[in-house]
Amino acid sequence: MTAASDGLDGIIAAETVLSHVDGEQGRLIFRGHDIEELAGHVSQEAVAALLWHGFTDEAAAPETISRALGEARVAAFEIGRPLLPAAAGLTVTEGLRLLLAALPDTYPLPHHLLATAAMPVFVAALARARQDAAAVPPDPALPQAADFLRMLRGMPATPDHVAALETYLVTVADHGLNASTFTARVVASTRAGVFSSVVAALCALKGPLHGGAPGPVLDMLDAIGYEDQIEPWLEHAISDGDRLMGFGHRVYRVRDPRADVLKTVALSLRAGSNRIRFAEAVEAGALRVLARLKPGRRLDTNVEFYTALVLEALELPRDLFTPIFAIGRVVGWTAHIMEQTRGGRIIRPQSAYVGPMPKAAA
Template identity: 65%
Template structure:
């Protein structure tokens, strides 16, 4: 072996720009600030229901073709099935974080379940997430209403009462906005696991484990912490200036892929504005956003840092009543659409994902 043979010169840390899969599901163009979901620009999906995006993503991949209304009708009984399965297991989640609790409950979904696995996994997350959040608040889990749509029932199971139409629309917009986003870390994890033929549930649980990491799915809550710390409009400019002077990251700004504005932020900003009518928290957040962008542009002119999806995610989820500790689980409820679709696409490909690594460790001495 020679030093050249083990040289890392051609490796790609983080696999940036490495094509690892071909997909019909979504395309992220970071330079243009564009997200395409199966032929549709994200902003054109802003008023879709979650079930409609499920129909779009699952088309041609699921064993049976289903339109949005059929998916809506099938998810209701699947939520009831997940609730019955959860009831005896819920006490075992005590002492775990909310995402760890979701991981435990998802692990109870059996590979032998008769309900199509992509439907059951998608139905289960809001049931489990709502019950976990209520248990943390000292309240009993609320059984699902199979007659409702996914977003409406999610909020009803969380609060114990029917949600206002504008809240349902806002949550639908959120679930649609985060449904899929290229070959992100959790989606790639799901595809790797699916390529081994481990099955849908193992694949999406692996995806959730990747989402749990703070570099992927754990950022929306701290946005609200930042807004709370700033407190008043008079404090916006000095607080942000002091944070940047200390070299701190401003939560909700910058993205590894997008070099211009994150299109998901625009959709969610519109959702929050319709929900709150531009007043209160949203008006304050917009003032923080404007000042943060101005200071970032002045301090880091060669590094574009725009508002990302976490900034307005935090406002949407707060506005419809989710506690901060549950934000990652709500993200998983939306991203389950993409995870399940990618798993089915990978299973159809039928090829084990097995990349090479470049060895850079010590080599044995060769006897003369």
Template identity: 45%
Template sequence: MASVTGLEGIVAAETELSFVDGEKGLLIYRGHEAKELALQTSFEEAAYLLWNGKLPGDEELIHFRAQWKAHRVLPAALKAIIDQLPAKSDMMSVLRTAISAEGAADGTSRAWPPQPEAALRYTAMLSVIIAYRYRQTEGLPPVEPHPELDHVANYLYMLTGKLPKQAHVKALTTYFILAMEHGMNASTFAGRVVLSTQSDMASALCASIGAMKGPLHGGAPSEVVHMLDEIETKERAEMWLRQQLSSGQRLMGFGHRIYKTFDPRAEALRIITTGLAAEDPWFELATLVESVAVNLLHEFKPGRKLYTNVEFYAAAVLRAVSMPKTLFTPTFTAARMVGWTAHLLEQASCNRIFRPQSVYVGTIPG
């Protein structure tokens, strides 16, 4: 039996949730281009689409947003558990522990099949957990959810205690929508494998969070921020980038394992950041660096098809909204919760336990 290390290229499931075409630069959520959703809808609307198969009507959206806000309050017992975790615990481990604890406490630890309300509850709760824990570790008082703010704006508000700039909310919302789903990646597969045993949603989400924690999957775009910090000004951009390429160094945020043309997620984020450049100089620097870098890559590496990936503009957005680097991967996780839970609901609807084979390469006695 021939083996395929890492299962690369092996089809593990059929899905109606998303489609990734790396050659054409397409990312589709349930029949809609993700970049168009990111530019034209709210995070809640895009989440509703993935969970329900259609965009919400006006009344549906009002009811859905009310449900979302109702799940932002952390139970006292969960806060107590978070409070007892060692200060040195990294945020991804905190999230994994918190979701596990909530799954054990809410009475659904044996629930099968998982319900859409659980998907909404865990997703709404995760960003609140991040903000609560972050302020705790910074020695700051917790901030209660703002009743008038939508999901992304409320996340920024609970981190800082200040009403966020509308430009920052728009940019981060675009990022959240583009990060919420991306096919059968490692963390999504991990969650589906656990759920396929008819385990509960919390256990499956813990598996997904554990996979996202690994630097080969959920590695944050902090190196892109470092690069932009090094470049510092528009005037230095071409000189710095040319020196990097001349010395054989990689440009962080360019090239992608799947996309052989422009990453559609990067395209949408570019449109947003270009439109907001006048409101934040960091966006202006990022758009210039991208333009110069793509031209230089064509010059130094002709035929390699190296274009901007989502990490480049994710870094620009996260840096612009003053997101601490320690929260880059947790913030990615807060967005991806929508895709994970959508996959778990889909897995339950047509479940078959995953049971791949392995090839024995050891010795045989006799």
């Protein structure tokens, strides 16, 4: 009998043209492009055009995708606005789950477009409803990142904020068969449809082991407090067996390349009252402490560390971090859903039974 792989480590469950995670070399590749080539240089619409290419009827030009997403945001706003009162008392992630589940399978727009466009519309509206503010209708002429910040704040965002968010959304668009993407492919393999698959992916993302790390990074910075406390606090945390949030990764054995991309973004925002300089000192201290206390283990900075700093510098509340991640990752989810639907069989792995056997008849 083949031994079970706990967490499916080392198991190849799909062939994909979409993304490749090279944990040994610290590379993330989207369809032949290193992430450093894309993030900070192209729009979310351009990455959608890249990942969706060959799976959709739309032309792959980013301008075409941008216009289509703008129209789809308007449609999503009309679908979601009457349902906002039903989300009262829910977290934004729970409310997002509710609104996405309301997208009808019979809706005439292409479902990958509507799901992708609905994310920023619903997150902004839910965040504003929590503050007793009216939802702001989308502007179909704007790109996704700029329109999200405008809908969230009720006013246009500065160019540097738009560029920072755009880079983040591109950076997290896809990342191999992570938990939420694999969930989306499992559901898609049953032919349940795009909306059901995206809702399932969001439910997987809601778990704290997948989508919840950036907020705890800020909690760690809060707890450390001052520069002279960095190494004593970190040494105490490690001696207690605590995990240092923002360091180490299940796949990467060297530095997460997305961390370098977002560190550059954070440096561009380093001004005023944000604490990026303090976080840089924490990162340096953590790497020293980890090297000293965990020799032989390579625990580098991961994407969550600088994600936390970028989103905090954009003045976004911590409980929006997971939904904003979904605004970026839905591009990858929908690409995987379409890829799985086009050529994949229903996903049905086996399990190894370790329970008792029936007693033999006397």
